[in-house]
Amino acid sequence: MDTATPAVTAALHDGSSVLAESSSVDARRHGELLLPAVDRVLAEAGVKLDAVTGIVVGVGPGPYTGLRVGLVTAATFASALGVPVHGVCTLDGLAYAAGLDTPFVVATDARRKEVYWARYENARTRATDAAVDRPADIAGQVAGMPAVGAGALLYPETFPDNRGPENVSAAALAALAAEKLRAGEEFLPPLPLYLRRPDAQVPKNYKVVTPK
Amino acid sequence: MADEPLVLGIETSCDETGVGIVRGTTLLADAVASSVDEHARFGGVVPEIASRAHLEAMVPTIERALKEAGVSARDLDGIAVTAGPGLAGALLVGVSAAKSYAYALGKPLYGVNHLASHICVDQLEHGPLPEPTMALLVSGGHSSLLLAPDITADVRPMGATIDDAAGEAFDKIARVLDLGFPGGPVIDRLAKEGDPAAIAFPRGLSGAKDPAYDFSFSGLKTAVARWIEAKRASGEEVPVRDVAASFQEAVVDVLTRKAVRACKDQGVDHLMIGGGVAANSRLRALAEERCGRAGIRLRVPRPKLCTDNGAMVAALGAEMVARNRPASDLDLSADSSLPVTETHVPGRHRHDHDHVHEVSKDNLYS
Ligand SMILES: [Zn+2]
Numbered sequence: 115m116d117t118a119t120p121a122v123t124a125a126l127h128d129g130s131s132v133l134a135e136s137s138s139v140d141a142r143r144h145g146e147l148l149l150p151a152v153d154r155v156l157a158e159a160g161v162k163l164d165a166v167t168g169i170v171v172g173v174g175p176g177p178y179t180g181l182r183v184g185l186v187t188a189a190t191f192a193s194a195l196g197v198p199v200h201g202v203c204t205l206d207g208l209a210y211a212a213g214l215d216t217p218f219v220v221a222t223d224a225r226r227k228e229v230y231w232a233r234y235e236n237a238r239t240r241a242t243d244a245a246v247d248r249p250a251d252i253a254g255q256v257a258g259m260p261a262v263g264a265g266a267l268l269y270p271e272t273f274p275d276n277r278g279p280e281n282v283s284a285a286a287l288a289a290l291a292a293e294k295l296r297a298g299e300e301f302l303p304p305l306p307l308y309l310r311r312p313d314a315q316v317p318k319n320y321k322v323v324t325p326k
Numbered sequence: 327m328a329d330e331p332l333v334l335g336i337e338t339s340c341d342e343t344g345v346g347i348v349r350g351t352t353l354l355a356d357a358v359a360s361s362v363d364e365h366a367r368f369g370g371v372v373p374e375i376a377s378r379a380h381l382e383a384m385v386p387t388i389e390r391a392l393k394e395a396g397v398s399a400r401d402l403d404g405i406a407v408t409a410g411p412g413l414a415g416a417l418l419v420g421v422s423a424a425k426s427y428a429y430a431l432g433k434p435l436y437g438v439n440h441l442a443s444h445i446c447v448d449q450l451e452h453g454p455l456p457e458p459t460m461a462l463l464v465s466g467g468h469s470s471l472l473l474a475p476d477i478t479a480d481v482r483p484m485g486a487t488i489d490d491a492a493g494e495a496f497d498k499i500a501r502v503l504d505l506g507f508p509g510g511p512v513i514d515r516l517a518k519e520g521d522p523a524a525i526a527f528p529r530g531l532s533g534a535k536d537p538a539y540d541f542s543f544s545g546l547k548t549a550v551a552r553w554i555e556a557k558r559a560s561g562e563e564v565p566v567r568d569v570a571a572s573f574q575e576a577v578v579d580v581l582t583r584k585a586v587r588a589c590k591d592q593g594v595d596h597l598m599i600g601g602g603v604a605a606n607s608r609l610r611a612l613a614e615e616r617c618g619r620a621g622i623r624l625r626v627p628r629p630k631l632c633t634d635n636g637a638m639v640a641a642l643g644a645e646m647v648a649r650n651r652p653a654s655d656l657d658l659s660a661d662s663s664l665p666v667t668e669t670h671v672p673g674r675h676r677h678d679h680d681h682v683h684e685v686s687k688d689n690l691y692s
Contacts, residue, residue: 145418146657149425153656163430178374179415182381186419187426189385194399194430306381312374 339412406643
């Protein structure tokens with residue numbers, strides 16, 4: 115599952131192929147949509163959650179509020195079922211789905227006029243760490259490369275050669291994870307890639323707390 | 327009492343990640359992880375910091391609570407969670423966790439109201455709540471007078487603060503007196519050595535034409551600050567203990583007077599006081615005195631149950647199970663401004679049978 119982009123996406127993979135997938139795009143309702151999506155995918159495949167042997171979750175980068183829905187859901191499932199949870203960079207899922215075998219860039223919408231992005235050698239190999247930047251500031255580093263993801267579509271001046279997919283799909287994420295599992299590769303810890311420090315703003319109706 | 331409902335409750339409305347487990351009205355576990363230290367230098371709760379901390383603490387706190395209670399998750403009769411009110415991003419972490427947990431275990435889910443939970447927690451201390459109960463909830467975030475004929479279905483707002491919460495007033499005055507944070511405990515301590523009648527500070531909204539059950543602490547705060555400034559301006563020493571005692575007296579006088587009056591007007595013979603300010607010793611003493619005189623039985627839970635925790639959510643969830651209230655749907659959302667009258671968030675469908683399959687059939691989101 116992945117909630118790091120406006121897509122709420124869940125899929126079931128049996129190690130060789132995707133059995134079912136559900137994706138909907140609604141950036142404000144990750145919390146409401148994810149569990150029904152999981153339920154729908156399992157029902158379609160005729161599988162109960164307790165038959166699942168591992169959980170794969172996109173760790174972002176992505177806008178925080180939605181991103182946390184997928185991560186806390188994955189962690190809770192893993193705890194309740196006693197199965198491992200594998201973190202995968204959301205941009206890697208998009209890169210995998212793009213299927214390119216020459217260098218390209220993946221960019222998603224980080225809001226505030228910025229993108230989350232990384233460069234790839236090919237669909238399976240990330241060349242740089244995920245970062246958050248203003249498109250104009252990275253124009254030189256991505257010049258001449260095909261660009262995948264909603265962030266690329268949003269800023270055509272920086273990413274003129276842009277293309278889909280726009281958002282990550284859990285089917286691609288699961289297929290990538292299945293490959294990695296077979297190859298015995300390492301996963302990321304299931305912790306969010308925020309890439310930004312929290313805005314330290316206390317709301318007006320604050321609750322005062324004890325200092326150290 | 328093994329046939330009473332065994333419920334796990336999750337609370338993440340502010341800066342405390344709370345997971346409690348109860349069996350009926352018996353407390354089995356009360357695990358709390360707080361991000362309080364991370365907020366301290368900002369002087370208040372920073373929502374994004376709280377949300378990040380909830381995500382990290384969520385599963386470890388659930389597992390700690392289960393261990394503390396010595397029960398298996400498989401034996402739970404339900405999962406309850408604070409659906410609101412509170413900080414939106416913080417609530418969402420708890421709601422998402424509760425839904426996943428309920429789904430993975432095949433248990434019913436109960437999204438409940440934070441304020442009703444503050445009232446219901448007293449069942450863990452003093453047994454079943456009398457019906458109706460009058461409740462005074464006072465903390466840094468709330469100041470409400472609520473009438474609860476049925477804690478699972480009928481909670482009515484009698485009055486609330488029109489400006490600052492009571493706890494906020496304590497913190498602001500402590501700041502003016504350079505006493506640091508939080509204001510409550512230090513003012514309580516200094517007030518014991520001061521004269522509560524030394525300075526006649528105003529009692530907000532106490533006039534004959536004022537709303538009978540609403541509160542206002544903003545005018546009091548300004549009056550106290552002005553009095554202190556005037557002393558300082560004339561070069562006199564500020565009698566900190568007398569100021570603390572007189573200020574505290576003004577707050578608890580209004581709180582208890584209005585609460586007792588509400589009980590009398592409504593013919594209610596029980597008053598419960600909850601929220602962090604319920605730890606204030608003068609509030610407890612004056613409430614005891616006035617309730618005693620009015621023939622009202624006072625119920626105040628121990629301080630750890632008065633502040634935000636998961637046990638209070640579990641307590642209300644257990645009551646929902648016991649009274650056969652409908653469970654919530656799996657698309658339950660966090661509602662940062664959930665009205666107090668909505669004691670829980672029942673599903674749109676009847677839950678006469680297995681709730682997990684209800685969602686698949688309806689296929690609401692294809
Ligand atoms: Zn509270």
